[in-house]
Structure formats: C-alpha cells, structure tokens
Amino acid sequence: MSDRPLPTETPPEPAAEQGDRFAALYPSEEGIRAQVARRQRVATGWRVAFLAATSLAVVILSTLLLSIINQSFGLVAEQTDIPEAQLVADHYKSQVLGATNVLLATEDDADIAAGIAADANGIGLLGYAVYADNGAALQALSVDGVAPTAETVATGTYPLTRPLLLYSSAAILSDKPQVAAFLLYTLQHAEEVMSELGAFPADATALAEQAAALATTLGLDPAAPIDPAAYEGDIVISGSSTLNPVTREIARRFRGEGFQGAIKISSVGTVAGFEAFCAESADLVDASRPITTVETAACAANNLTPLSVQVGLDPVVVAVNSANTFAADVNGEQLAALFTTATNWSEVVAGWPADAIHRFLPTTDSGTMDVFVNTVFGGRTLADLPYDALVQIFKANVTAGRCRAIEAEQRFYADSFVCDTEEAFTARCQSDAAPTGCVLEPRDKGSLVALIQADVVNPVVQQAWFLAESLFRREEIMAEARQAYPTADVHFRRWLTLDFLTRPQSSQPELAGVRTAILGSLWVVAIGILVGFPVGVGAAIYLEEYADKRRRFNRFIQTNINNLAGVPSIIYGLLGLTVFVRVLEPITSGAVFGVGDATTANGRTILSAGLTLALLILPVIIISAQEAIKAVPSSLREASLGLGATKWQTIWNHVVPNAIGGIMTGVILAMSRIIGETAPLVVVGASTFITTDPTGPFSKFTTLPTQIFQWTSRPQQTFLLIAGAAIIVLLVLLFILNAFAIYLRNRYARRIG
C-alpha cells in the first residue's frame, strides 16, 4: 500500500516541502500585491493608449474638415485690369455729363459758381471753398437733411465729403529736400491756413502725427518748425482745383519766410495731377480723392511708389441759385434724378416748377465728380446697369476682333450687330443657313455681366492666404501684400459664395463656379438610382424570397454579390468605358433616338456615366435590401399565404411595405456613395472642360467630384482654393443625404419595432 505510508513517512519535512511547493505556486502576499500593481499599471497604460488612438482618429476627422474650411476663406491680393467699380462709376459719370441742359462742364469751380449765380434755374457741384467765396449768390442744398457745415463735415454725417490729400513718393522726397520741406511745412500750417480760408482741415492730432511720422522718416527733428530759407530748388505742384487755394496760400507763406526756389502750382484736376506725377513732371499732387489702382500701376511703371498725407476734408456742395426758393433738402434718389434723368424740376419733386434744370458740372476728371458719383451711385454693380450700357462697356474695352468673335458666338441684339457692320449681319444672320450664333436667343444680362467680368475686369488673384493666417497675421499680410503687389486690391474673400454655386465652370478660377458640376452630379446620380434601385431591390427580393439557397447557382449569386462589393470602383470605370461608351455608343450617344449632337457622339454621356454608377451601387443596394427583407418576421408571410394570397401578393403587400425603411436607407447610403464617386467618372467621362449645363441624358457632363479632381490637378494655387470650396458643397450635400437616411431609419424602425 503505497498511499498509506505516505502521510506517516512524510512528517514535518514533507509538510514544509509541500509548503514550499505551495509557495512556489502561490506567491507571497508582497508578490501578489506587486503582480497586481504591475498588471494594473499595464492595464492603465493600455487604456490610455487605446483612448489616445481613438482620439487621434477623431482628431484627424476634425483636422480634415478644418483644413478644408481653412483654405476656403482668407485674404487675397486681387489684381484687376479695370475694377468693376470704375466701370460702374464711369457709366454714371457719363450719365451725369450726358444729361440734358448741361450748360457748363469745367475743371474750374469758380466758373461753376459764377454760372449758377447768374442762372435762377442753375444747379451744380463744387468744392466748399469756392462755394464759401460766393456765399451770397449761392445756396447749398442739404442732403438727407444734413447741411454742409464745419460740424457735419468733421463728424462725417454729411454724405458728400471727400478727403483732401497730398501725394508724393519716397524717392522724390529724398532726392529733393525742398519738396519734403514744403510737404512738412504744409502739414504744420494746414490747420491755420485752411481755417483762415474757410476750408476744413483734418483733425489737429492727425496732422501732427503725420508730420511727426514724415519728419522721422526724413531724418528731421519732428518738433522743430521748418525753415524755408534753408532750402533751394524748384517745386512743381499739380492737381485738384479744390485744394489749389490752400496750396497757393501755403506757398505764399513759404516764399515769405525766405524760400529762394520757384514754386509752380497748376490747377488741372486730380486725374491730370496724377498723370503728371506718374509721368515724373510733378513733385506733389493736390488730390481730392485717393489714388486708384490703375493710377498706382501707371506710377509703378516709372518706379514711383505713391505716398500720401491727408491735410483736410472737403464737402462737395450741391449749390443752387440764391433766388431758388423751392429746393432746400434732397435725398439720394432725388439727387440722382436731378443730375441724370430729370429734364424739369417738376420731375424731381412734384410741386417744383416745370422749368428746365440748368446744370453746371465739373468734368469727368475732377475729384468732385468722383465723390458725387461714388456717394450717390455707390454700391451699385455691373448687374445694376442697363443692358445697352453693358454692351457699350464691353465693346469699348475689348479689341474689335474679340468683340466680333463673341458676337458671332451669340448676338447681343436680335436685329443687328454691335461690333460688326449692317452688311455682315444681313450676310450672316439673314441667310438660309444661319449659324448658331444667329439662331440662339440674344445674350441675356447675366451672361453679358459674366463676359465683362471675364474679359474687361479680368480679376486675377496674385496670392491668397488661408483663413488662420488671415485672422492672426492680418497686419503683416496686408503690409507684405502691398509690398509685393502694389497695384492689387487686398481684401477678405470667401471662395464659397452664392455666386460660386450659380456660376458655370470657367478657365479663370476667380470666376469659376460649380453650377455645371452640380447639375451634372444630379443627373448622373438620378440615372444611377433610377436604374440601380429597381434592379437592386428586385435582385434582393429574388434572393430572399424565391431563391432556393440549396441550389449551387443561387449560392454563387450571393457570393458573387459580396465579391462585387469589394471590386475597386475604377474597375467599374473600365467596364463602363468598354460597354457603355464603346459598345453601346449608338444608344448612349442618343444617335439611335435621333437626339444628341456631334459633340457627344463619342458616347461619353450622362447616360453612360449613370449606368456605370448603377452597376457600381448594385451590390450595396442588394445587400442592404436583403438585410431589410430578412428582418421582416416570417409570421407575416405565413399569415398572408395562409389567407390565400399568392407569393407576389404577399411580397408586394406585406414584405416590401415592412422592409421599405431599411431599403430606402440603403438606397440613400448608395446615393451618398455615388455622389462622391470620382474614379469611374473620370474614366467614363474624360471631360476636361465643360462650361455648358447638361440638357439631358445625352449631354457631355462634369460632376462635382470630377471637377474637384481637375481643379486639384492644376498648378495654380487659386484652383486649389476653389476646389476646397467645392468640397464644402459636396460635403454639405452628403451630410444632408446622410441626415435624411438616419431620419428614415429612425422613423421606420420605430414603426416596425
């Protein structure tokens, strides 16, 4: 008996041995504690790691969205050939100068004052200084209830106010110390002189600050007054008649304090003043408005970088004869009528006399006119101009050849040519085989505005900054941009605008939009769903309700569908290219039906693309519809069959209505999948540049994602920015679809549950 002696033969010793074995199997208390602590540390460590990884995945999602938003907004330096605002202002100036009874149009305010003073029906625009000199013979109209007085001008409530500026350049100031001295002297004495003359000086602190800044850059002592006797050489000043009396008076004092050189002052108007300055024949410009980008560009051509100081403010006075008893206050609309459309006073305000308005105006070059037009017609765009005016603007600003080419494409007017002769019109448009340009409806205003935007305004974004840096480094960027692109307009731009949604594709990214692409996407997706939905649901019903799963063939169909779901989408593109574009070309190009045209005859049409996408989403629809049908309890089928309904009646009246929520969710998910699908459409479509809206299933097409792809393949940065904006459009579209799918799922899930 081996087991009996064992307990006796192993007294304390074996017991200890057993204790050791026990100790080896079960560690000491400290050991257990240490082990537990270690395991807990490991567990905590991994917990943190898992949390970090998950957070990282979510952070990447947010980064993706933020980086796209970051690129779709921001500062841009935009260069235009002719700014839109200038085209509009020029139009209204010509309206004002082309109105009836313009008795005088002159650069000299004094002549305007004299003219109005001598004419009881006279009205005109002039600077305040000259108006003040002729106080007795004239009276100023108040605008919107505000009369031009020292107070209203200083507080900015009087609308027709402009800055009075002196322009020079750093180069001139360092080359000719006498010019710098005169400019500084002007700043130091402007307040005194202008107040004496009854003009409106700029704020005293602003003048002092500008003087100090100028003195510092010139290396002079800001506190010390200028001693004219210390300077010699000539000074040539040119420009606005409004600032002229002030400059004259300051020059008189400058000479009076011992200046030996000659000072030549001419009153030629602000525009002519800048012309002289940029042509290097004037040192200083009296300006009654800021320099324009076009003028800056002209100066830049001569390596002159304009630099300005503001010396005063000038209200433009709408003056009438002092004998005029009826007119005292006008609003913006009445002002517009007074200077453009109205012939008689009675047309402006009922009750005013039916006498002709006699107009005394400054010329188109004067700052007074600029202020008037910018105030009264400010904020209007090309779209506010009449069609005829737009045609004239287009014709005046493009070459004759371009104008003719555009007109040959599509006419401006139904019955005549603008850019070509009467004979050409007769020969082309009244022949039997009139080209499409003569058959199409004449252009509409929207397309004409777009044409002017592209050909005349021609905006080019020289550089763009992303949203984050635009917000945090705004000042630096502004300075940088002025340095790098002196003639460009630096402003904040949203790339995603309503215009962006409604404009067609264009070769200029600044003017391009996604309308064509959105329409293309909708067409393609609609065809894809219309074909894919019935086929997919039909297949799902067959597989779930009819197919005998024991049969090999039916199991093969099921496996096959699972495999198709994993085929890369570009392979479907190759399938579509071969089958729909090449083999079925007569059908997909519309040739069989006698529709479609030569440009789409190669079969790369919306129909081909839609059918390709239908095949692509078939597995997705089938699998989700199968799931939905499986979820319908078989008791429903049995009940229906038990009542004698046929199989189809059971499916149609009981299975499908109960599964429809799940089926619809699947369809919408499929839709959101093909809205973003790109690769097969690039293969099937191959369209590089489509600007016309699709008109039907046989049109050539572009879609939102293919458009994004093409824009990202362009080297210019601006195309990347509009691609970002287009991505936001695409994501919003997707988001709406997904939200709709979730809504449907919840709604139907509740009903069945």
Add this chain to the structure above:
Amino acid sequence: MENLTVLPPRGEAGSSRAGTVNAPDVPDLSRRHRIGERTIESGLFIAAAVSILTTIGIVAILLEEALRFFADERVTVVNFLTDTTWQPQANHFGILPLLNATLMITAIALLVAIPLGLASAVFLSEYASPRVRGLLKPALEMLAGVPTVVYGYFALTFVTAILRAVLGKDIVQIYNVASAGLVVGVLITPLIASLSEDALHAVPNSLREAAYGVGATRFETAVKVVLPAALSGVAAALVVAISRAFGETMVVAIAAGAGPKLTWNPFESAETMTGYMVRISGGDLSYESLDYKSIYAIGLVVFAVTLLLNIISQRIVARFREVYE
C-alpha cells in the same frame, strides 16, 4: 364556436356560401396557372442575374483587352512582369514600378491604420461607455463616408505641406508616396475600426465575465480573451482593408504624382497602378492605342489581387468563425 367551422376557405367572403366548400362549381385555385406570378419571378431572377453579368462583363473585358495588349508585338508577358521601367514610348512595359508604388502606399497605410484602427475598435468595444460609443462610432462611420477625392485634397494640401515643413522641401517632393500612404491609412482606419468593433462586440459577455472572475484586468480580458475570440472577424476586416488600400484610386492620383518610377524613397513621387489608369483614361485616347489597352492589363492585375483578398477574407470568416450560443 360554430361560425369557425363554417368559414369558407381561401378567403372567400360571405357566410351564404358556407357549407358549399366541396361543391363542384368551385375551381381548385391552387392549380390555377398564374402567368403574372411566373413573369414577376423571371423578372426578379433577371435582376439578380445582372450581378452575374457584371462580373462576367468585368472579367471578359479585362481579359480581352489585356490579351489585345499582350498580342501587340512590342509587349511580352515576361517584359511586363520583369522590366523595371514603364516607358511606353521606349517599348518598356514593366509593371514593377507601378506595383512597387501601390505596395509601398498599401504598406504605409497599414502601418498607420492597423494600430489606430485596432486600438479604436478595442477602445470602443471594451472600454467606452455606451454613450461614448454611441457618439464615436457614427463619427468614425462618417469619416468612412467622406469621398476619396476629399482625402486626396487633404493629402495634397495639408499632409504634404506638413511633411515639407517638418522634413524640408529638399527631401519631400510636392507629390510623394508618403503623404498619399498616410492619408490612405486614415481612409481605411474607420473601415478596420468599424468592422473589428462589430466582431469584438459580438463576443458574448460570458467570456468577459469568466475572465474577470479569475482576476484578469480589463486589458488582459480584451487582449487575451476577447480579441482571440473575435480573431476571424478582425482578420477579415484587415484583409478587406488591405484590398481597399490596394485599389484606392483618387488619393494616389491626386497626391502621389504622375510618372511611374521605381523608387524606395517614400518622399519621392511615384505613380501607382490605379493612378496610372486614371491619368491615361482621363485623356482622350484612341481605342486602338497601346496606352489604352495597357490600362486594361493593369486593371486586370488590380482586379485579380483585390478579388483574391476579398475571397480570402470571406474564407477566413467562414472557416474560423467561432460560434457562441
């Protein structure tokens, strides 16, 4: 209970006909030949057969055009498989540079996606409270629903910019394999996370409770009990993700660059198979040109590899699935 016994069969209405069930003037409806029913069934069968036709179509056109490609005297199969350059003008048709770029991108993508995706799946299934899970899982699924062209844009404008800022513009080219690979990784992360999470979530709680009962920590339970139990689902998810990365097109077409190049440097540009297909088919091509035929030969390779991976994934699920009651 009498009216129960006199109910007419097959839904015929009215008690007036009660008791006339076996009268000879009532036709036997179950024998009626229903043409409509048969037609509908045939129609539905055709709908189901469309998927078969699609597969046949894909295989047939890929094979046919690929054969036309190899039938060209300038191309040989050996050349196609072994030549290390792809220069159609110079009669070099080696798929290696394209294949190499595809594999590099797939590898980089997996390096990113496997740790991220698996960790997210474990976290969502084993650690997260139901509320956190309910928030994060749809967020990940939304990430999976973002169109790939958007990921391509993200790679080009964001990831490449960061790589260039960090590593230097001399080292990282504007178009490079690394940024495309990283972003493809981001793209397949939600796929791995979502599918693996489904598999982990399906493991019955009794296993977890048993593990806790013998004193395992949560981490030990997750990694040593739940993960092995769900291994087939997780492996299938990984294989599907590889297939997805292999066939991914838009990200690489946008960010990896144009021009096949055999390189091991991930910061250089190199065109992948799918990128090549997009570039060539994006232009207007003559259907007889060798370039046109070549995209089918390459398409055949892509199709074969992804199909193989998908079949492997389905086999894994079918064979190694643990069934718990």
